[in-house]
Amino acid sequence: MNLPPMIAALRHHKAAVTLIALQVALTCAIVCNAIFLIASHAQRLHVSSGIEDDALVWARSSGLRRGDGADARARADLDALRHLPGVTAVAQVNTLPLMGNDWSADLGVTAGDAQPAVNGAALFLGTPSFLGTLGVRLVEGRDFHADEYVDYSPFDDTPAPPTAIVTRQLAAHLWPGQPALGQRVYIGAGSSQGALVVGVVADVARSAISGGTSDHDVLLLPVRTVAGPYALRVDPTHRDEVLRTLPAALIAQDADRIVTDREAFVDTVHRYFHDDRAMVWLLVTVVGSLLLVTALGILGLSSYWVHQRRRHIGVRRALGATRRSILTYFLAENMLVVGLGLAIGTCVAMWLNHWLGERYEVPRLPLSWLGIGALLLWAIGLVAVFGPARRAAAQPPMWVIRQ
Incomplete structure (x- = not known):
């Protein structure tokens, strides 16, 4: 396809070209970020609590x-x-996975070290048999013994329990490349008394997750009694x-x-992800609406554009241009205009993601998502212009010239 004549033709329709390019650019900037946010929230919906959800209920009393x-x-x-x-x-x-009220503490691997190895790990405290009650799965080591349950609160100066159990993720963060069993973990900066790690469990979710690498940094401790459900x-x-x-x-x-709360844990998990589900559906609606408006805009302007050049099409057909070449010309022309809009839109998308990241801690947008958004809009542009271009290419040359 010869570009100079195509570009010359586009220069005679600056208004239409500008409208389509700006519409594609704006849609690209919003859709790329929205699709990335949809994927991020949808990923959170598949986070496992790490316990047997359907076999658990809980209650809290005033x-x-x-x-x-x-x-x-x-x-x-x-x-x-x-x-x-x-x-x-x-x-x-003291709490349960995905319940929303996290107890956390900095953890160290060396006695008296003021620099923690892990910041803000979640603390799960429970009375005898709490691992079995929750249905937590041990992958290494053993459960707590009866004599290891002690009086302890992370908010008091009481000594830490003698033993602890960690999740696989926390073990990897505390002792990368080393076995966790037999290690000592120190609760709080500068602590000199460590708890011996006697077990490792499959990853249990924190009470509040953020979608980051610390969502399963959980330390389980044995206590005789604790304020909680x-x-x-x-x-x-x-x-x-x-x-x-x-x-x-x-x-x-x-x-x-007064029994203030009681609930099946499956309902607790469902309620925890309510905002994520609402956000996914809102963003899906926004993306769908934007793509529909963009497709209709391209369709309308392309139809007007083709109609304005019907004599040009007739002359080309009379000079021997085939239906296929006419169709290809308009598709290529549309790709050029949409490509211009996408070039602007990807730059705006990156700026918008940076702005959202600074103000709302939105994760950085990977370049792959820009490619996905660009391909989607390019496909929509081709589909939208295909109908008008096909109709124009199908008309007999003399009929087009007489119009």
Whole structure:
């Protein structure tokens, strides 16, 4: 295809060329970033909690307070919940994966080191049998022994538990290329008392995830009691029944309490990702609308463009141009105009991503996503112009010239 005549022809239709190029540029800038955000949020929706979601329910009570008698009340509550029909295990925990309230601490691998090896790792504290209650899968080592559960709070000056269990991801961050079993982990900057790592579990999600490399940096610690919800491992077929009978079992232990929350863990996970699902659908709607408007714009301007040059088309056909050459000419011309818009749009897309990153901590847009967006818009441009170009190429030469 000879470019100089094509460029000369385009210069006679500056308004149409400018409108199409600007529309493609604006769409490209928005669509590239939107598709990347859709992929990022969709990826979060597939994050596994790392525990058996459908076999877990949890409850929180306003009557559970630390202080005199708190430990005895907690043990009585656990015993009452353990005897509910359908409950196979129960424990008290400080939080659960994807619950939204993260407990975190800096971790070190050397006693007294003020420089942590991992910043802000999540802490999961639980009473006896809490690994089995959650359904966490050990991949190395062992579970906690009964005598390793101690009184501990990361907010007090109490000594750390003697043992700890880490996720595979946390182990890789603390001791890259080394076995985690038998290592000591120090909780808090400058700590001199380390917990011996006795087990490694498959990756458990934090209570709050960000889509980064620290989403499974979790340290599990054994405690006798902790302020937090009760977790109940249940037979999934009795889950609804347990949720109904659970409040009465707790109130029977303390009539002054209120069961403030109770929920199946699958519903907790579903609720946690509500905003991500809403964002995905919003962005899909925006992208779909923009692509539709762009396609209609190219279609409308191309139809007008072809109509304005019908005599030129007739002359070319009379001089021997085939239908295929006419069709190819208009497709190539459209590719040139859309390519101009994409060149501008990719630059704007990169600037827009940089602006969003500075203000909203949006991840940097990979160049591959620019290519995906450009190919998508190029394909839409070709499809939109194909109809008008095909109709123009199909008309007999003399009929076109007479119009």
